[in-house]
Amino acid sequence: MTRETRVQASRRTILKGVAATAVALLPAPFAVGQTARIKLGLMLPYTGTYAALGKNIDEAVRLAVGEQGGKLGGREVEYVVLDDESEPAKGAENANKLVTRDKVDFLIGTVHSGVAMAMVKVATDNDTMLLIPNAGAGAATGAACAPNIFRTSFSNWQPGFAMGKVAAGRGRKRAVAVSWDYAAGHESVDGFKEAFTAGGGKLEKELFLPFPNVEFQPILTEIAALKPELVYVFFAGGGAVKFVKDYAAAGLKASVPLVGAGFLTDGTLEAQGEAAQGLETTLHYADGLDFAKDKAFRAAFRKATGRDADVYAVQGYDTGQLLVAGLAAVKGDVKARTDLVAAMERAEIDSPRGKFTLSKAHNPVQDMYLRKVQGLENKYVSVAVKALADPARGCKMA
Numbered sequence: 001m002t003r004e005t006r007v008q009a010s011r012r013t014i015l016k017g018v019a020a021t022a023v024a025l026l027p028a029p030f031a032v033g034q035t036a037r038i039k040l041g042l043m044l045p046y047t048g049t050y051a052a053l054g055k056n057i058d059e060a061v062r063l064a065v066g067e068q069g070g071k072l073g074g075r076e077v078e079y080v081v082l083d084d085e086s087e088p089a090k091g092a093e094n095a096n097k098l099v100t101r102d103k104v105d106f107l108i109g110t111v112h113s114g115v116a117m118a119m120v121k122v123a124t125d126n127d128t129m130l131l132i133p134n135a136g137a138g139a140a141t142g143a144a145c146a147p148n149i150f151r152t153s154f155s156n157w158q159p160g161f162a163m164g165k166v167a168a169g170r171g172r173k174r175a176v177a178v179s180w181d182y183a184a185g186h187e188s189v190d191g192f193k194e195a196f197t198a199g200g201g202k203l204e205k206e207l208f209l210p211f212p213n214v215e216f217q218p219i220l221t222e223i224a225a226l227k228p229e230l231v232y233v234f235f236a237g238g239g240a241v242k243f244v245k246d247y248a249a250a251g252l253k254a255s256v257p258l259v260g261a262g263f264l265t266d267g268t269l270e271a272q273g274e275a276a277q278g279l280e281t282t283l284h285y286a287d288g289l290d291f292a293k294d295k296a297f298r299a300a301f302r303k304a305t306g307r308d309a310d311v312y313a314v315q316g317y318d319t320g321q322l323l324v325a326g327l328a329a330v331k332g333d334v335k336a337r338t339d340l341v342a343a344m345e346r347a348e349i350d351s352p353r354g355k356f357t358l359s360k361a362h363n364p365v366q367d368m369y370l371r372k373v374q375g376l377e378n379k380y381v382s383v384a385v386k387a388l389a390d391p392a393r394g395c396k397m398a
């Protein structure tokens with residue numbers, strides 16, 4: 001059995017029965033110098049409402065590294081995997097385990113903004129490289145931005161802002177927003193509000209419920225009473241599935257258009273079924289993009305996993321691609337930090353979403369697409385905002 005096969009096999013075994021909290025795979029002998037393995041610490045949700053998101057990120061990071069023969073900058077790669085359970089209260093302890101106990105060269109994570117901000121603090125305190133493959137917390141590439149912190153996904157503000165523009169551009173005037181009561185929900189709604197208000201609309205009410213609560217009935221009753229012209233939401237994973245179904249079951253879909261950040265319908269369509277048909281969302285990925293890279297990636301991801309790719313898989317793959325670019329430039333020497341960071345900063349990522357570069361704050365500058373659900377696809381409709389950069393408020397590097 002090759003080392004990589006062993007990694008795959010043991011990871012599968014572990015993740016099968018997991019109530020697992022922290023699982024270190026391959027506490028392998030770590031030789032010194034250039035022949036030592038590069039340790040990637042994958043801190044992701046493998047259980048809970050965001051489990052499917054974490055799994056796709058994990059497998060797509062490995063796909064990108066696998067395409068390089070399992071090496072980065074000429075060095076073999078070792079993975080250390082930890083289930084963060086999307087639990088902010090355990091974020092710092094978990095990240096510290098990877099940094100101080102496992103001595104990873106790169107922290108990679110996570111999905112949930114609250115957990116990601118705990119990782120940002122640990123990465124900052126220990127000067128560890130951190131790559132964020134999903135969580136859109138504004139501060140990670142805003143007030144808390146740092147040379148060692150990179151994000152390959154989006155800021156929560158970006159898709160929200162794009163949908164606010166689309167809605168205002170259609171002449172909508174009265175909206176209500178719904179989300180979970182944590183950073184991602186608030187920032188997504190703030191992005192929507194900023195563009196919607198600038199375009200002449202009014203966000204009349206913001207309704208929040210605790211993460212990961214899915215008791216939506218009281219909120220749906222309130223929406224029915226308020227009768228807005230549209231409802232903007234941020235939900236993802238299992239919560240998105242439930243919200244879309246409940247919204248349709250409450251009879252609101254026909255009378256009050258439901259729009260959202262694209263996480264509402266990404267990776268969820270099979271479970272949402274008829275209830276999702278026709279929904280419009282904005283995101284930095286869509287089905288039907290005409291990029292050779294996208295076609296190749298989707299085929300490769302399907303072959304490797306037996307599943308269709310979604311935005312989370314794309315982000316994981318691009319995290320791998322950013323590592324490939326950075327480590328190639330320093331020939332695998334993770335200690336050559338200045339050159340490593342410089343190479344990552346100037347990388348142009350040939351992403352399945354379309355090529356993108358990173359802003360000075362280390363967040364993707366990327367097109368935001370308007371998509372519409374058709375069957376099992378979030379079909380590309382148009383570019384809602386071209387090359388949208390997060391404002392990076394409070395970032396001293398920007």
Ligand code: BEZ
Binds near residue numbers: 136156236
């Ligand atoms: C977040 O917490 O930032 C987040 C979670 C799931 C999807 C998108 C963003």
